[in-house]
Amino acid sequence: MKVLVTGAQGQLGRSLLATSPSHANIHAVDISECDLTDGDAISALVESVEPDLVINAAAYTAVDKAESEEEMAAAINAGAVKALVEAHPGKLVHVSTDFVFDGASSRPYRPEDDRAPISVYGRTKAEGEDHLRKDDLLVRTSWVYTAGGQNFVRTILRLMKEKPELKVVVDQIGAPTWAPGLARVIWGLVAKGAPGTFHHSDAGVASWYDFAVAIQEEALALGLLNREIPIHPIPSSDYPTPAARPAFSLLDCSKARDLLDDGYTHWRENLRKMLKEEQELG
Structure with missing residues (x-):
């Protein structure tokens, strides 16, 4: 099976390459x-590669910057999906985000729930979803991170080394997602020939504050940090950003779990794995 993977140098792209099945002939760009x-x-590109499957792991993910670069965000998050669909008659796997929802739900978002994005990033990702065909595969995820990537975990680690204390938002709720775990779920859904929309994030619930506290505790245990600093919970109103964030973006992942017939790992366990990898990277 020849597989074209876009966004190959991103967090998910690298994880897809690292976890790819032996029968997959990967062309990564x-x-x-x-x-x-x-x-x-x-x-x-599609004409030259002639892939059996395309996995689009590329995205414009600079949430705040997208507010002033809507044209660029739309070109990558929506226009590229349209172009891939038009160029590739076979199956397209596309990765989207919890930001297509408005955060007003009182329960985890199901794949079939109505979307109501509240930011340019969310809107352009929703527009990209709309280009998919019924036999394509859409996987939504949230709060993605991995060792060596540009993400919340590594940013918080750096700030904990530099600052005497931190203030972290406590009223945005969701779930972190370790990129290698997401990649394995995508390959699992591909192996099942699954069409339609699925959600994947790690098990459990967290605020960004909860996540930061856990990062410090686990990093201290591993020796990645040599001192503990105070972490203060603050409301989003105390940390204004150009783009609005959903207050609640927890995803219901039961559809993917049921199809793949496996339990899924709590985010704190995957955080521990990532930090150990970070330690090995030096």
Whole structure:
């Protein structure tokens, strides 16, 4: 099976390559090999590779920057999906986000729930979803991180080394997702031939404050930090950002879990795995 993977140097892209099944012949590309804002370039890429499957792990993920760069965000998050669908008659696997929801739910969001994005990033990701066909595979996720990537965990670790104390938002609720675990779920859904929409995040619930507290505790235990600092919970109103964030973006992942017939790992256990990898990276 020949598989074209876009966004190959991103957190998920690298994890997809690392966890790919032995029978998959991977052709991985990143922005340096193909400009995803250029529909003709995408068409030429697909024509040259002739993949059996395309996994689109590329995205414009700078949530706040997207508010002032809507055209660029739309080109990558929506236009590239349209171009891939038009160029590739076979199955497309596309990865989306909890930000397509408004955060007003009182229960975890199901794959079939109505979307109501409240940011440019969320809107452009929703627009990308709309280009998919019924036999394509859509996987939504949240709060993705991995060792060596650009993410909340590594940012918090750096700040804990630099600052005497931290203030972290406590009223945005969701679940972290370790990228290698997400990649394995995607490959599992591909193996099942699954069409339609699925959700995946790690088990459990957290606020960004909870996540930061856990990062410090686990990093101290591993020796990645040599001192403990105070972490103060604050409301989102005390940390204004250009883009609005959903207050509650927990995803109901039962559909994927039932199909793959396995339990899924709590986010704190996966955080521990990631930090051990971070330690090995030095």
